[in-house]
Structures are given as C-alpha cells and as structure tokens.
Amino acid sequence: MNHHLSALFPELVVHIPAALPAHTLQSTLLCEPPLTGAEAAALHTVALSAQSVVARLTHDVVLAPELPTLLWPLRLALAGACECFGDAFTSLTVANNAATSAAASAWLMPQLSAQELHDYTICDEYFRFVRVRDMTQRQLAAQIAITSLGIIDDLPYMLLNLDEMTALLNAVAILFGAVWKGLAPLAHQVHEARDEDAATGAAIPAGSHWPAPDAATAGAAPRDVRIAYRRLIAGHHFWNLTTLFCADTFLHGEAAFARGDDEAGAHLLRQAAMLIRAGTAAMWFASIFPMSLYQSTLRPTMAETETRDGSTQHLTYTMEKIALTRLREALTARFGANKAQWPDLVYMAMKDFYEMFMQDMEQHILIASSKVGMDASLAQKVWQSEMPSTLRLKNAMDLLRDMAAMRAREWKM
Numbered sequence: 001m002n003h004h005l006s007a008l009f010p011e012l013v014v015h016i017p018a019a020l021p022a023h024t025l026q027s028t029l030l031c032e033p034p035l036t037g038a039e040a041a042a043l044h045t046v047a048l049s050a051q052s053v054v055a056r057l058t059h060d061v062v063l064a065p066e067l068p069t070l071l072w073p074l075r076l077a078l079a080g081a082c083e084c085f086g087d088a089f090t091s092l093t094v095a096n097n098a099a100t101s102a103a104a105s106a107w108l109m110p111q112l113s114a115q116e117l118h119d120y121t122i123c124d125e126y127f128r129f130v131r132v133r134d135m136t137q138r139q140l141a142a143q144i145a146i147t148s149l150g151i152i153d154d155l156p157y158m159l160l161n162l163d164e165m166t167a168l169l170n171a172v173a174i175l176f177g178a179v180w181k182g183l184a185p186l187a188h189q190v191h192e193a194r195d196e197d198a199a200t201g202a203a204i205p206a207g208s209h210w211p212a213p214d215a216a217t218a219g220a221a222p223r224d225v226r227i228a229y230r231r232l233i234a235g236h237h238f239w240n241l242t243t244l245f246c247a248d249t250f251l252h253g254e255a256a257f258a259r260g261d262d263e264a265g266a267h268l269l270r271q272a273a274m275l276i277r278a279g280t281a282a283m284w285f286a287s288i289f290p291m292s293l294y295q296s297t298l299r300p301t302m303a304e305t306e307t308r309d310g311s312t313q314h315l316t317y318t319m320e321k322i323a324l325t326r327l328r329e330a331l332t333a334r335f336g337a338n339k340a341q342w343p344d345l346v347y348m349a350m351k352d353f354y355e356m357f358m359q360d361m362e363q364h365i366l367i368a369s370s371k372v373g374m375d376a377s378l379a380q381k382v383w384q385s386e387m388p389s390t391l392r393l394k395n396a397m398d399l400l401r402d403m404a405a406m407r408a409r410e411w412k413m
Contacts, residue, residue, distance in 0.1 A: 009230055012150070013128045014237035015092050015143045016244060016316065017135035018104040035137065035180075042077075042084040043141060043180035046148075049074040050173035057166045068156045068210045074169075078149040081176075085142035092139040096132050098124075104131040105315055123313035126302065127236045131315070141179045147241060148172050150234045151285065153211050158231075158288050164281035171242050171278030174271065178245060225297055228289035232298060235286025239279050243316045246275035250323035254330040257346075266349035273356040280360045287367050294371045339413055354413050361404040368396045 035043070053074055056062060062070060082089075102121045106112065108131070112120070124131065132139070151168060221229075249272045256265035287294075312318075331350070335342045339350065368377070377396040394402075 009226075009233070012230065012233050012237075013093070013130055014147055014240055015096060015130045015132050015135065015139065016240055017140055018108040018131045018133050035141075039084055039138070039141070040180055042081045043176050046074070046077040046081050046145070047173045047176040047180060049077040050169050050176065054166055054169050054173065057162065057169070064156075071152055071155060074172075075149070075152055078145055078152060081141065081145035082149060085138055085145060088136065088138035089142035089146065092132065092135070092142065096130050098130065100133070101129070101131040104133040107133055108319075109315075119313045120315040120318075124315065127240075128233055129237075129240055129316075137179065141176075144175050144179060144241060147234070147237045148175070150230075151238050151282075154231065154234070154285075156210055157212075158285070160285060160288055164284045167274075167277045167281035168238065168285065170274055171238075171281075174274060174278075175241060175245060224289070224293055228293050228298060231288055232286050235282045235284075238285065239282035240314075240316050242275045242278045242282060243320050246272050246279065247316070247320040247323040249275060250320070250327040254323075254327045257327075257330045257334050260334075262343060262346055266345045269346075269349035269353045273353040276353070276356045276360050280356075280363045283364065283367055287371055291371055291373060299371075351413055354411050357411065358404070358408060361400065361407050365397055365400045365404065368400055372396050 053070060056070060098121075101124055102117065105120055105124070106117055123129075152172075155165060155168075249268050253265050253268035253272065256262075256268060331342075331346070335346065339347060342350070372395075374395050374397075377399065380394070380396065380399060
C-alpha cells in the first residue's frame with residue numbers, strides 16, 4: 001500500500017476471521033478452551049452497557065453535551081475488555097499481515113481467479129483489513145473491543161444522525177453478546193427495563209477526559225485530513241465486522257429453516273436486519289467529513305491504489321451475498337416462492353429484513369451523493385472512458401438507483 005495516508009494511525013488495522021462461507025464463525029472459533037469467568041464478565045458488561053445506552057437513546061431526548069457522560073460507562077467497559085484480551089490481540093498482530101491475509105482469502109475461496117484475488121487484496125490493503133485463517137475466540141473478542149472503542153471515542157465529536165448512532169451501539173451489543181455466548185446465535189432484544197445507574201451514566205471522574213479524535217497523530221498531517229482518514233478507515237472496519245456477523249447469521253438462519261425451526265429462523269432474520277442497519281450506519285460514520293476534503297485528498301488515494309468498486313472488491317460483502325443466497329434458497333425450499341403464503345411469523349420477519357435491506361441501498365445513494373455530488377464512481381470512470389464521447393453517461397447516483405430498483409424487484413414482498 002503506497003498511498004500517502006497509510007502512515008497515519010499505523011495501529012488502525014482490523015483482523016477478520018476467514019470463516020465464511022465454508023464454515024460458520026461458531027464452528028471455526030470454538031476450538032479452544034471456553035472463556036474464563038473474568039473474560040465472559042468483561043464481554044457481558046460491554047453488551048449490557050451498550051444496551052443501556054441504546055435504551056436511553058430510544059426512549060429519551062439526549063442533548064449533545066450529555067453524550068460523553070452517557071457513553072462513559074460503555075467506554076470504561078470497552079477499555080476493560082481491551083485490557084482483558086490484550087495478550088490475545090498481541091498474538092494476533094504478530095502472526096498476521098498483508099501476505100498472510102491474501103493467503104487466507106485464497107484458502108477461503110479457492111475458486112477465485114488470480115485477478116479476483118488481486119482485486120480483493122487491493123481493497124483489503126487500502127482499508128487495512130487483515131484476514132486470519134486460524135483466529136481464536138479471544139482474538140476476535142479483542143478485535144471487536146478495539147474496533148468498537150475506536151467508534152465510541154469519536155461519537156461525542158461527530159455530527160452523526162441519532163438513528164445511525166443507535167444502530168452502531170445496538171450492533172456493539174449484538175457483537176459482544178454473540179462472542180460472550182460462544183458465537184451461538186444471540187437471542188438479542190434491547191431490554192425495556194433499564195438499569196438507571198448504567199443508563200444514566202456516572203460522572204466522568206475529575207482528571208479524566210474524552211480523548212481527542214486526532215491526538216494520536218497530531219502534527220503528522222493537517223487536522224482535517226487526520227480526522228477524515230481515521231473515520232473513513234474505522235467506519236469500514238466496523239462495517240466489516242457487522243457484515244461478517246450478518247453473513248454468519250444468514251448461515252445460522254439457513255440451518256434453522258432447513259431443520260424446521262421457524263421461530264429461530266425468524267429471530268435470525270430480525271437479527272440480520274439489525275446488523276444490516278448497523279452496516280449502513282458504519283458507512284455514514286465513515287463519511288462524516290466534507291465533500292471537498294474527500295474529493296481533494298481521500299478519493300485520489302483510492303484511485304491511486306485501484307480501490308474503485310466496493311460492490312466487487314469487498315470480499316466480506318461477497319461472502320455476505322453468498323450466505324444470503326443460501327438463506328433464500330432454504331426459505332424457498334421450505335415455504336415456496338410465493339412469500340404471501342409464508343407463515344405469518346416468517347413473513348413478518350422477512351418483511352423487517354427487507355425494509356432494512358432496501359433502506360441500506362437507499363442510504364448508500366445519499367452517502368454517495370454527499371461525497372461525489374453529480375460525478376461518476378471511480379469504477380464507472382474506468383469503463384465509461386472507453387465509451388463514445390457522444391453518449392450521455394450515468395453518474396454514481398444513477399447507477400445506485402438502478403441497483404436499488406433491481407433489489408426491489410428481486411426481493412419484492
């Protein structure tokens with residue numbers, strides 16, 4: 001990776017278990033001793049703290065100055081989890097790098113051509129994804145804690161929509177709850193009954209302060225560039241984790257419907273909807289900076305490294321699509337192609353998923369518009385350069401709307 005921003009935040013890397021679609025996360029990561037009581041407690045505390053914050057945000061009006069105090073118990077819980085699993089993370093970073101990541105991708109999907117593997121590797125290197133063939137439960141817990149803490153630390157400084165913030169925090173609860181329960185499907189519901197102490201948040205102790213989002217690299221580049229680049233990368237890291245867990249949820253759903261457990265399958269569809277929504281929120285997180293800065297500084301580094309098309313160069317997204325196809329096939333095999341004739345339990349769960357799945361594409365149109373305006377995407381620019389100059393060409397929003405229309409037709413409820 002040779003773009004000039006790569007020296008910023010050298011520690012900002014996400015390690016992804018290469019576990020899908022050949023294996024689920026559960027079957028891959030349970031080949032080690034169970035978590036100790038202290039480790040399980042650290043994960044459970046984060047999940048409960050995140051649920052408490054979500055309950056506040058979904059029931060009460062929270063003012064921006066109150067946000068650091070509200071998030072403080074969650075931040076402490078995340079810091080505790082990072083400390084608890086610190087040794088696991090150290091072993092993860094020592095043993096894995098870009099070269100081992102490409103090998104893990106090739107192992108995961110041996111059917112990939114050399115060009116496809118090259119395209120996936122380019123994207124992984126740009127966004128600093130390292131895929132790990134043999135990843136332990138503790139290492140995954142450590143990575144989720146570190147990535148989530150990076151998201152939480154920026155929220156008080158970020159002009160992010162309330163619904164996006166809530167979706168991100170909801171995903172933190174899901175991810176930590178899933179690891180805490182050994183990566184079995186999580187029966188996750190945000191508790192209506194709130195613990196007032198955890199929900200309200202304790203006062204930030206004297207002498208403590210919320211970390212500045214650009215403190216780690218102060219002076220290495222202009223402040224706006226540091227913050228924008230960190231948000232771009234950190235948001236994609238959290239998106240990758242939620243997408244990976246969403247793919248795993250699809251595979252668990254496939255198995256549930258195949259064995260006739262409609263209740264479990266319907267629950268997993270709803271969990272997948274929450275994870276899809278969190279992935280959308282992560283993309284908003286990754287884009288909270290001015291269009292002018294994206295076009296002048298960040299976008300050129302993507303073109304430089306040939307990181308052009310997220311729909312075809314993100315391996316985790318490809319894995320998610322494969323898992324979703326398997327789930328759809330299991331649903332069709334069990335209930336038939338006519339969704340209107342499905343049992344109410346399953347139909348309503350699919351309706352929930354469909355809504356979030358459609359909104360994800362609709363939100364991506366808005367995100368693209370906020371960064372490229374009326375311009376074409378980098379991928380479009382490549383193939384449009386070979387077209388006759390007399391043609392009227394589509395821009396990025398035109399293409400995304402076409403994709404949204406295709407998704408709506410394919411998934412019509």
